[in-house]
Amino acid sequence: MEVLSYMRLFVEVARMKNFRRAAEALEMPSSTLSRQIAQLEKTIGLRLLHRSTRKVELTEAGEVYFKRCQSIVEEAQIAHESLLDVAERPTGTLRVSMPVDLATDYLAPILADFSVAYPLIAFEFDLTPRRIDLQSEPFDLAIRMGPPPTAPSTLVARRIAVLQRYLYAAPAYLKKAPPLTHASDLSQHVLCIGKGATKPGGVFRFFDRGGKMVEVASATRFVMNSVGLSRALAKQGVGIAALDTELARDDVAAGRLIHVLPEWGLKPIEVHAITDTRFLPARTRLFIDFVKARLS
Structure with a gap:
């Protein structure tokens, strides 16, 4: 059991490549973490990490050990979480990164219902479109709109919804706008549509x-990365x-x-x-399944 504990500490340091951040994630002093990693290296008789004042890098032996230890630690965590599954009492903090529009417009009522269904789970939500690093940042998952990421290869993407997109305008806009009977007529209209919907040259x-x-060419004046703002502008005519x-x-x-x-x-x-893994704690797996069922 002591070796497995050491493995868990080593995996966190290897993921973060930083003793201080790993210690914060593990909720223990950096000095204690460093001492226990040194004890692990002494036990197996190999140096696993190159330490410097700025960063931590894996040695060749450390790379090999990390690949094996990561799956072992994850399997052990899943085994532990499965006991909570049996009792239907998953606990811990669920850390999720997601776009603000998706969170407020779609997920808010789902999150409320999930929190009632699993009262022992705490939540940390980061509402941002930025591309986070799931291996080095303390997130359990990211929810993203658009094609699944292709890199790094270790990421696992599960499709949880497909959102249809149709066209809406305010009555005030339609009264003053040109006739609209076919998609080709949209070239004469103002479009408030998010980034990623156009080809180069403003072609929708x-x-x-x-x-x-x-394909419709439109010199639209409004391009944004917010569905909420797009809807607000449409309502304003x-x-x-x-x-x-x-x-x-x-x-x-x-x-x-x-x-x-x-x-x-x-x-x-x-x-x-x-x-960043297929081995998910109970709270993460339950959350993904819950959101998928509701969005679909």
């Missing part, structure tokens, strides 16, 4: 329900936004937005839960 691709595609049906439902019911060109929309957006 719209698809009908049968999969037919039309600035232009046409591309929104998921659920996201637009209340505004349509209240008459603030109208679904235009109902047969046309942008390519759906995939939502993925991304982790």
Whole structure:
């Protein structure tokens, strides 16, 4: 058991490449962590880490040991978590990174329900679009919109939702705008659509329900990375936004937005839960399954 404990400490240092950050994650003094890693090296008779004042690097032996230890430690953690599964009392802190629009517009009620279902789990949410490093930063998972990441190869992406995107505009905008009967007419309209929806040169691709595609060139004035801002601008009569049906439902019911060109929309957006391992603690696995079931 002592060796397994040492392995766990070594894996955290190897992941963080920093004794101070690893000690913070493990909630122990840096001096104690350093001393126990030194004891591990003494026990196996090999130097595992190159230490300097700025960083920690794995030795050749350390690289080999880390690859083996990581899976062993994860399996041991899963075995421990499985006991909590049996008792249906998963605990611990779940750390999730996700875009602010997705969190506030889609996930807020789901998070509330999950917290009620699993009252012993605490939460830390980082609402940011930045690309986090799941191996060195203390997150259990990241939820991202768009294609799954291709690097590093160790990441595991699980698709949890597909969000359809249709076109919505305010009645005030439509009264003063040119006629709108086909997707090709959108070239004469103001589009409030997020980044990633255009090809170089401001060309948008719209698809009908049968999969037919039309490319529309538009010198749109508003390009953003926020669905919430896109919806807000559309409600102000600035232009046409591309929104998921659920996201637009209340505004349509209240008459603030109208679904235009109902047969046309942008390519759906995939939502993925991304982790750095397939071996997930009970709280992480339950959270992913819960969110997937609700979003689908």
